[in-house]
Each structure stands twice: as structure tokens, then as C-alpha cells.
Amino acid sequence: IPHLSDYLTPTGNHTSGGDQTVVTLPSLRNPIDSNPFYRPSSTFYISPYEVILSSILFDTNNPNPSSNSDVTHDVRVASPIAYHRAGPRRIINFDPNKVRAAIVTCGGLCPGSNTVIRELVVGLNELYGVKEIYGIPMGYRGFYTADPIRLDPRTVHDWHKKGGTMLTTTRGGFDLQKIVDAIVKHGYNQLYVIGGDGTMRGALDIYKELKRRKLNICITGVPKTVDNDIGIIDRSFGFDTAVEVAQQAINAAHTEAESAVNGIGLVKLMGRSTGHIAHHATLSSRDVDCCLIPELTFYLYGKGGLFEFIDQRLKQKGHVVIVVAEGAGQDIIAHSGKQEKDPSGNPLFADIGTYLKKELKNWWDQTHPGDQFTVKYIDPTYMIRAVAANASDNLYCTLLAHSAIHGVMAGYTGFVSGPVNRNYGYIPLEDIAVTRNVVDTRNHTWAWVRSITTQPDFVK
Numbered sequence: 001i002p003h004l005s006d007y008l009t010p011t012g013n014h015t016s017g018g019d020q021t022v023v024t025l026p027s028l029r030n031p032i033d034s035n036p037f038y039r040p041s042s043t044f045y046i047s048p049y050e051v052i053l054s055s056i057l058f059d060t061n062n063p064n065p066s067s068n069s070d071v072t073h074d075v076r077v078a079s080p081i082a083y084h085r086a087g088p089r090r091i092i093n094f095d096p097n098k099v100r101a102a103i104v105t106c107g108g109l110c111p112g113s114n115t116v117i118r119e120l121v122v123g124l125n126e127l128y129g130v131k132e133i134y135g136i137p138m139g140y141r142g143f144y145t146a147d148p149i150r151l152d153p154r155t156v157h158d159w160h161k162k163g164g165t166m167l168t169t170t171r172g173g174f175d176l177q178k179i180v181d182a183i184v185k186h187g188y189n190q191l192y193v194i195g196g197d198g199t200m201r202g203a204l205d206i207y208k209e210l211k212r213r214k215l216n217i218c219i220t221g222v223p224k225t226v227d228n229d230i231g232i233i234d235r236s237f238g239f240d241t242a243v244e245v246a247q248q249a250i251n252a253a254h255t256e257a258e259s260a261v262n263g264i265g266l267v268k269l270m271g272r273s274t275g276h277i278a279h280h281a282t283l284s285s286r287d288v289d290c291c292l293i294p295e296l297t298f299y300l301y302g303k304g305g306l307f308e309f310i311d312q313r314l315k316q317k318g319h320v321v322i323v324v325a326e327g328a329g330q331d332i333i334a335h336s337g338k339q340e341k342d343p344s345g346n347p348l349f350a351d352i353g354t355y356l357k358k359e360l361k362n363w364w365d366q367t368h369p370g371d372q373f374t375v376k377y378i379d380p381t382y383m384i385r386a387v388a389a390n391a392s393d394n395l396y397c398t399l400l401a402h403s404a405i406h407g408v409m410a411g412y413t414g415f416v417s418g419p420v421n422r423n424y425g426y427i428p429l430e431d432i433a434v435t436r437n438v439v440d441t442r443n444h445t446w447a448w449v450r451s452i453t454t455q456p457d458f459v460k
């Protein structure tokens, strides 16, 4: 068998021709012209030359445009980037009888992880007849510290109805050499890695090491981020479910606030670097008076600040609902000096919810001594992360898993699958690892939030 690296084009190889940039994926070439997925009457195939186009709206002031952010001023449309279209290939590059697939989940919980695992197992088995499929427990460290779990369609049949990850997950423990040694020892030749930004950077490192060692092993990432902070792709799985469950927390906060005298309902939602969940939950609810996200600079005291706004709203309607993303307002919280980190090296955030609750009480006691005032603070984070995927995320996870399987069976490696302008494509891991999808507070969807909430602009 020829070495994969003999045939590799560099990952993320962007070749420009005409008005397009075509992203070529590295791939294994060991062609087998007998895709078992083939059904003469019903199966369609994707030609390896078929591409999907990202039409990135390009901000001439911003050299790193995100495909999801439509900037409303000073724009021109950049020449689109073409990605391989996802889907089954006529020619595959793995003999299904020789596939040993490994699936791992890393990082935090996200609705839909179990659906992706289930569909990878069922899809590999039923679409291609792959029998040897293993789950790696405990995240990356599980490759070299734990026994793999043999998976088959019977084992996983109802996993899509469960929250969390049935494989278990951890942070940290990324030891590249030990991981790749373990992959070789167990004879895995297909790796499916489900995780967030850190996990995708780890997958990229593994891909590079596999290439350096000239190993015929394909790796693909399924990006998991409930925050929807990954660029290029339209949205990440679990996001839809998260917004839906967030509504329940907002409804509860609204009821609490409305039933109290001068009641404040305060809800903290996930979103460390981006406020997509808070943003969308606010848009889908009609009860939120103010939405605070990391992309927005705000202040509490003084003219045009949060507390002045709350004061006015309490006078007008007697209650206020505030939604705050966990990464918002970190600049206004006094840090104790040393920044704490989690085992993966991510900075730990100061709790903006508790901080706001305390500051609200202080402010009220000083400005309205003796008057009734209640703050009900709800942090539904673990409730949201831990639920099973809703119908739309379950469907989405299935498409992601099947796209990943078809890509790997076709021999592609170092890529992730995802919808770009609603068409599924294969995007180099390297491109995904460096992009971010942030809420653009200058665009029309944020203007929409402001018109729904009437919240201040926070301009001094």
C-alpha cells in the first residue's frame, strides 16, 4: 500500500484560478471501485471535482472575515472559496473489511454528541459494512490510558436520546506521541474526533504527526461547540437545542421577576468568547429587556449605563429580565491578579452572573434605601449542556456523521465536514482551527436585538 504521505497535498492547499480559490484536501489513494454503499437504482455519488462555494462577505477593514457575519458597511464580495462537496464517492480508498475506526469525544458536553457517535457507528456499519468500530473513553488521554469500547449498531441504538457523551470525556491529557503510539498499537486507520476548538487543534497536531510518520491513517473532526463560535460553517450542532432550552430559563426568570416587586430576572447563558446563544435566545424570546455579550462593551453606573436603564424599566413596568453571556463584562470584574486555568489551559472566567447580582443589590440599597427589590439569578448552563439534542440537531448530527464517513471512506484526511451556505462540504482542519464566528454588533441582527429590547447603546 502506498504511503498516504506520498500522495498528500498540503492541507488547506488553496489554489486560485479564475475567480475562485479551490481548497484541495489531502487524501489517501488506494482506489477500490466497489463502494458497498452503491445501490444501482437509488444511490447518487458526488464527483471528486464537485465543489461548494463559500460566499464570504468581505469587510475591507477586517482581514479575517467570517462567513457568518454580514457586515453592513464598506463591503465587497470576495472571490468565493471552493470546498469539496461532502457525500459518497464512487471510488473509495478503504476496504471496509480492513477498517478499524476509533471515535473519541473531548472537551465539554454538547447536545448531539451521542447522536454523532451513534450515526458514525450505524453509518459505518450499515452504509459500508465496517465491523471494527471502537469508542475511546475519557477523551484524548483515553487513547493511551483506557481500554477501547467495541461499538456496534446494537450497542448504540438509543444513544441519540441521551444527553452528554456515552464515551465519557475529559480535558487536558493531550500527549501527542503517546496518542499516536496508541493509535498505531491498536491498528486504527480511521479516526473520528468530536470536540471543540481545543480538540480540533489537537486533531490537527495528530494529523501532522500521522503524516510525519507516513502512516496510512485518516483523521476527521466533527466540530462540537454549543457556543456556535466556529467560523466557515453555518452553525455547529447543539446550538439549536441550547437556544431552545435557554428559553425555559428566560421564561422562569420572567415569571420570577414579574411576580416580585421591583423584580430582576437575571439569566447567564453559555458563550465565553461569543454571545450567539444569548443573542438568539433574546431574539426568540419577547421577555428580555437587555442582552449582554462578550462582543459588547457595557458599563453599569452613570448616564447611559445598565443601572440607569434598569431604573427606568422598573418605573415603567415593574420588572426587568437580563440575559448575560458568560464571557461578557469580564473587563468590569476586578480580577484578583492570577488568572486561573482549566486542565486544558483555557482561562477560567469570573462569574459575571454572581457579580451582577451583587452589584445590583449594592446599587439598589444605595439609591433606593428601604424599597423592595429582588434579583433572581438563574444559571442553566449544565441543564442546557446536558440535554439530548432536539429534532433539528438530531437531523443535523446525522448529516454531519454521514458526511464524515463518506469523506474518510473516500480517503480524505485532515478535514471537518459542515454546512457552508447550506451545502455540506469538507473543510481543512487547519482552516477551521484558526477561524472564529463572533456576533457582529454592527450588523442588522444586533440592531434587531436593540429594537426588541430597547437596551442602551452603552456609549458614554
Ligand code: ATP
Pocket (backbone or CB within 6 Å): 106, 107, 108, 109, 139, 140, 141, 170, 171, 172, 173, 174, 195, 196, 197, 198, 199, 200, 201, 202, 203, 205, 224, 225, 226, 343, 344, 346
Ligand atoms: P469546549 O471548549 O467546547 O468544551 P474543547 O475541545 O475546546 O471543547 P478543551 O478542553 O479546550 O475543549 O480541549 C479538549 C482536548 O483538546 C483536551 O484534551 C486538550 O488537552 C486538547 N487541546 C486543547 N488545546 C489544544 C492545542 N492547542 N493543541 C493540542 N491539543 C489541545
Ligand code: MG
Pocket (backbone or CB within 6 Å): 107, 196, 197, 198, 346
Ligand atoms: Mg474550547
